[in-house]
Amino acid sequence: MNKSYLYLFVRFVALVAAQVLLIDHINLGGYINPPLYILFILLLPFETPGWFLLLSSFFLGFSIDIFSNSVGLHAASCVFMAYMRPTIIRAVGAPAVYEGYLSPGIPDMGTRWFVIYSLFLILLHQLAFSILESFHFAEAGLIFIRMILSSIFTLILIVLIEYLFMTKRK
Amino acid sequence: MRHILAFIWKHNFFFLFLVLEILSIVLLVNRSYYQRAVITNMTDGFTGRINSTYSSITGYFYLKQENERLAAENSMLWQSLRQGQLTTDTLTTHLVDTLNRQTYRYTVAKVISNSTSNRNNYIMLNKGKRHGIQHDMAVISPQGIVGTVVSISDNFSWVMSVLNKHSKVSARINRLNQMGTVLWQGNNPGRGSLTDIPVHVKVLKGDTIYTSGFSHIFPEGIMVGTVESIKVKEGDHFYDIDFRWAADLNSLTHVYIVKNLFREEQVELSKEIIDE
Numbered sequence: 001m002n003k004s005y006l007y008l009f010v011r012f013v014a015l016v017a018a019q020v021l022l023i024d025h026i027n028l029g030g031y032i033n034p035p036l037y038i039l040f041i042l043l044l045p046f047e048t049p050g051w052f053l054l055l056s057s058f059f060l061g062f063s064i065d066i067f068s069n070s071v072g073l074h075a076a077s078c079v080f081m082a083y084m085r086p087t088i089i090r091a092v093g094a095p096a097v098y099e100g101y102l103s104p105g106i107p108d109m110g111t112r113w114f115v116i117y118s119l120f121l122i123l124l125h126q127l128a129f130s131i132l133e134s135f136h137f138a139e140a141g142l143i144f145i146r147m148i149l150s151s152i153f154t155l156i157l158i159v160l161i162e163y164l165f166m167t168k169r170k
Numbered sequence: 171m172r173h174i175l176a177f178i179w180k181h182n183f184f185f186l187f188l189v190l191e192i193l194s195i196v197l198l199v200n201r202s203y204y205q206r207a208v209i210t211n212m213t214d215g216f217t218g219r220i221n222s223t224y225s226s227i228t229g230y231f232y233l234k235q236e237n238e239r240l241a242a243e244n245s246m247l248w249q250s251l252r253q254g255q256l257t258t259d260t261l262t263t264h265l266v267d268t269l270n271r272q273t274y275r276y277t278v279a280k281v282i283s284n285s286t287s288n289r290n291n292y293i294m295l296n297k298g299k300r301h302g303i304q305h306d307m308a309v310i311s312p313q314g315i316v317g318t319v320v321s322i323s324d325n326f327s328w329v330m331s332v333l334n335k336h337s338k339v340s341a342r343i344n345r346l347n348q349m350g351t352v353l354w355q356g357n358n359p360g361r362g363s364l365t366d367i368p369v370h371v372k373v374l375k376g377d378t379i380y381t382s383g384f385s386h387i388f389p390e391g392i393m394v395g396t397v398e399s400i401k402v403k404e405g406d407h408f409y410d411i412d413f414r415w416a417a418d419l420n421s422l423t424h425v426y427i428v429k430n431l432f433r434e435e436q437v438e439l440s441k442e443i444i445d446e
Contacts, residue, residue, distance in 0.1 A: 021224055024285060033287040050183035058190045066213040067221075068285060069292040069321070069328045072198030076191060083187040132198060134289040134335055134356060142357055 004045070004101060012060065015040050020067040032146060034154040035074070037064055038125055039161060041082050042118055045103045046095070050086075057082035077128040084124050092117045106162045114162065119155055126151045207321065214298075214323035221282040221294055229280075232423050243312045274389050275429040277301060279309075281422045282326075286359040291331040293317060297427060298325040306387055308428040314393040314416025315339060315381060316425050327427075333359050333419060340385045341394045344378045346371050350411075352379070352394055359419060362395060364411040373400050379413055386436045389428060393417075 019037040028034075041057050061078030065071045092113065095102060106114045130143045178185050197209075283294035297303050299322050309316040309329045317329040317337065330337055332354060339352040341364065350366040364379060377397040383390025395413040402409055430436075 020220075024287075025228075028287065033285075051186055054183070054186050054190055058194070061194070066209075067217050067283070068288065069294070070198075070288070070290065071209055072194045072196070076194035076198060079187060079190045079194060083183075083191070086183075132195070139356060 008040075008044070008056075011043070012040055012056070016060070016063045019064060024068070028153070032150040032153055034150060034157050035064075035125065035129070036154065036157055036161070038078065038081065038122065038154075039158050041078060041085065042121060042158070043103055043105050044085075045101055046089070047102075053082050053085065054079060073129070073132055076132055077125050080128040081121055081125040085121060088117060088120045088124075092120070106159075107166055111159070115155070115159060118158055119151070122151045122154050122158075123147075126154075210321045210323045210328065214326045218282070218294065218296070218323070218326040222296055225280065225282040229423065232421065235421065236423050239312055273431055275431060277303070277427045277429070279327075279425055279427050281425060284331075284420075284422055286331075286333055286420045289356050290335050291333040291359075292320075293329040293331050293422065293425075295327050295329060295425065295427070296325070298322050298327050300324055302429070303327050303427055304429070306433070308388040308392075308430070309425050310388070310392050310428060311417040311422055311425045313418065314395065315388060316417055316419065316422065318387055319427065329425075331419060332362060332415070339388060339394070340382045341379050342382045343367065343373060343397070344380050346373070346377070348373075349382055349384070360414060361398065361412050362415055364397075364413055365408060367409045367411060369402055369407055369409060373397060373409060373411060375400065386430055386433050386440075389430070 015037045019035070023034060023036050037060060040060055041053075044053060044056070057078040058075050061073075061075030062071070064074040068074075089104065095109070102108050104114065104117060109117075126147045130147045134143065277297060279295040279297040281293055282296050283292075285291045285293075293309070293316065295303075295309070303319060303322050305319060305322065307319045309319060315332060317331040317334070319327050320330045321328045332339065332352065334354065335356065337352075337354060340349065341352045342349045343364075348367050348371050350364045352362055352364055354362050367373060375397055379394040379397065381388040381390060381392040381394060393416040395415045397411055397413045399412045400409055401411075
């Protein structure tokens with residue numbers, strides 16, 4: 001278990017670095033900035049304790065925040081997403097028996113399951129994010145378009161990354 | 171009491187969520203100068219170092235554009251030199267200029283972090299308190315306006331880009347001398363919008379917009395942009411003007427931080443009026 005926490009820490013640092021040094025510098029027409037780092041929350045193992053899920057998500061969001069001078073914005077959306085994760089897992093269908101160290105990624109759960117599960121959580125994250133970022137009824141249409149575009153793009157990116165770093169299970 | 175504790179313990183997931191979510195939203199909404207300064211001082215040493223290393227690597231890719239920009243600016247400055255002008259009046263020479271006093275001080279700074287894709291964009295610069303940077307200083311590039319300094323640590327500062335919900339700059343259309351307010355609607359980082367221009371004046375496509383200098387932050391006559399499209403909503407007394415930013419906000423490398431040396435005096439004076 002200690003080894004897996006170390007592994008999680010490495011993933012945390014790698015995703016934050018990828019987000020602030022790479023993704024944030026790619027210009028996609030100015031409309032969207034896909035939050036790749038939430039892959040960390042998506043991939044936490046099933047039996048992660050609730051407090052760890054929430055606290056690690058808070059610190060994940062906070063780390064991104066201090067790089068973009070938006071303290072609280074990413075943290076709030078991440079904590080909301082982490083809070084909804086158990087509900088979404090139950091709704092999409094949790095595995096019957098947790099055999100050891102199962103993680104909700106493609107290798108353990110299959111592509112179809114992962115896409116549905118991620119789509120819901122990404123949408124929830126983007127919903128919280130867009131509302132907190134610019135709360136204006138006048139901008140509702142723009143917020144909605146941005147939310148949908150950004151979610152689709154993030155989903156594609158996350159599935160690609162999953163395939164790229166997939167290690168075969170025995 | 172024991173029951174309450176047992177209840178909280180039983181639902182600890184929900185309560186921890188509530189605590190963290192409220193904490194985040196309070197941090198987000200309550201952005202006083204003091205709180206901002208505390209957070210900035212704690213985190214900027216770390217993020218600043220990472221951002222400077224990053225920009226020192228990527229800086230090489232923009233050297234060509236940056237050189238062209240500097241050459242263009244140099245030629246402009248040469249033109250304004252005394253040697254570049256023909257002296258027509260041989261009787262008067264100014265040896266010591268006692269008539270003009272310096273109003274603005276310019277500090278060059280390097281952009282070490284920038285974004286254009288969020289609703290509220292901020293830019294990080296490699297100059298801070300130690301270099302005499304203060305709140306509400308203007309930031310301009312050789313092409314046009316960029317933003318306003320909003321928080322500072324010892325060695326770094328954050329600039330609120332004009333691509334921000336909270337950014338408001340007083341500007342005027344040069345040809346007409348009409349004053350308006352420059353905002354950003356959040357849909358296209360290449361375009362800003364100018365409001366408060368009354369419909370009785372005739373605005374044309376291609377008109378240039380300059381800063382008015384009325385806000386005590388930006389010097390007068392800094393380029394803001396050129397008018398792209400002009401619309402009027404029925405029954406409205408003001409135009410909806412879209413314009414193209416003069417500065418390419420997505421490829422900034424070096425900018426000037428402008429200190430208005432008379433700002434304190436001007437703010438003090440306007441306070442007197444408000445108090446009365």
